[in-house]
Amino acid sequence: MEAENQSETLMSKANIPIDTGRPGSIWSSQSTGGRDLQAVSGHGWFRGLGNLLSNELARWWRTKMWLIHSLIWTGLTALMLYQTPRWYLFEGYEPVVAVFQTLGVVVIMQGVLVGEKKDGTAAWVMSKPTSRSAFILSKLIANSLGVLATMVVLSGAVAYVFFSTAPKGVPTPFFSLAALGVTCLSHMFYITLTLMLGTFFKGYGPVIGIDVGFFLISQDLVGRLPELGNVLPWNLVLPINNGPDSAFLAALNGQSLTPYIPLILVVGLECIIFTLISLWRFSREEF
């Protein structure tokens, strides 16, 4: 009986007039604002980017995600620096940036594309009038902003407070920003690398495996073949063997970053290449 009543309600609701604004439509004699709707135009590579980006940003900033990551990275930074002798605070912050945050980036990014491919939402979104490049770019931009804001900026702010208690004093604003910039670049390398791997694989395993494997063996690789230090991001945030400081420590210590400029340029170029490969590969994805 209840089901029947529900059915009646539903049927009557199915008859609710809907206004398409389209002359001659079954909906056209009907009520509301369909005529006012302004269609999205254009068919370029960026179509749908605003909508997708807004959705991705909302996933970071309108859920608890931002809070969770903020707590994790500020808490970890505080914990690590609290246990570090005041004279070595810069060195104590290095593993937070170079190891924990890098692994955090990989964990966050590994599901960004693969998750949507596996649960079918990517196919659903791609059935709407939006470009594949917009889909990839929205993931890249929104997650980069989320990662950099919570891991780099907030964590950096906590570190700055600790540095202010150090005998060395705080780095100058220029060198503080330089250190943040180098950290951002290192993280962007792993963000774009993981995104690219996500376009090639349908499972989480290969993406996280290759990513973490690369991270773990790259120190050894750079130790055996020092030339690789010129093309891999390791030296941005960690010293190579017993060699000179990383770019990160050099910046905090107020040293010139000139020796690191070629590496910075190469890693920046690699980020662009990974992004372009992601765009190309995803344009060929079959859902």
Added chain:
Amino acid sequence: MRESTPTVIETRGLTKTYRGVQVLKSLDLEVHRNSVVGFLGPNGAGKTTTIKLLLGLIRPSTGSATVFGMDSEKQSMEIRARVGYLPQEPHFYEHMTARQNLRFTAQFFFKGPGKAIEDRVDEMLQLVDLDEKAERPLKTFSGGEKQRLGIAQAQINYPDLLILDEPAASLDPIGRRDVLEVISKLHNDTTVFYSTHILDDVQRVSDAVVILNKGQLVAQGPIDELLNGSEGVVYAVHVKGEAEEARNQVLAQPWVNDVEIGVHNGETTMQVSVSNPQAAEERLFKLLADSPAVVTEFRRKQYELEDVFMHIVEGDKPTTKTQTSSPSMLPTPIHHLPIT
């Protein structure tokens, strides 16, 4: 039949191969504007592959597909702007509410104003009876509720073509009836191309059917013609008495192609195949009534879609309303009729 109606979907030699296996074999398909076309076939026949090819979600191995005259590979985005699509298993962002998912969908098509978009979202929520659950996260929705949301999001852009992959799956009988109701209502404004396993639904709301089997098109055409069989209009007549003489009188008519006779439970059954349905409608019954035989039953024979489907797909012996049909009367694969 509306052959002059513009074609909305057209495929030519459309083929899809996965790792050396052809899952769709040289499909030639036509769907005309404002038709409701049921897309049938057993599991794995290639229905979903065809739909994905039309939407540009996958690329053809060979051949081509056009929708609204636009190439499905090169102009996929333009096509998708005019299509509403319900996937076989609708997946949405689970952390978002039903309203947020619909708003997100609407904003691919409309840039504003916000009030008009919200009104449209409200209308769609009401249409599928989810207005009271609009603010609930999707992770709390049942399969049927997600299906309803899928139907709502497919219609949010006032599509010129609605492609529904198993729209009644996961729905209870009432929900299924409502989906059919919506499809029927859209008939005059939108072309509907939908796949289903529920043959009764197809027979109720479709103008035409397309049947795939093992990646091949085995039949397409107006549903009435398909149900009438490949030999045109056939009358099923049950008589008692002088059946042979009645048969001879009927056969003597120039508009009669053939008369098959069989004896069934003490009655003689005649399958009268005619070339001129109008002449048959006007004269056949009178002719038989005036004959020495006694007519106990007289009807124009029509097959159930299930009979046609089973015959085409598996070559099964059909079971029709009249229980006496011969397989030869059923449509013979491949049945190319323009879809109206």
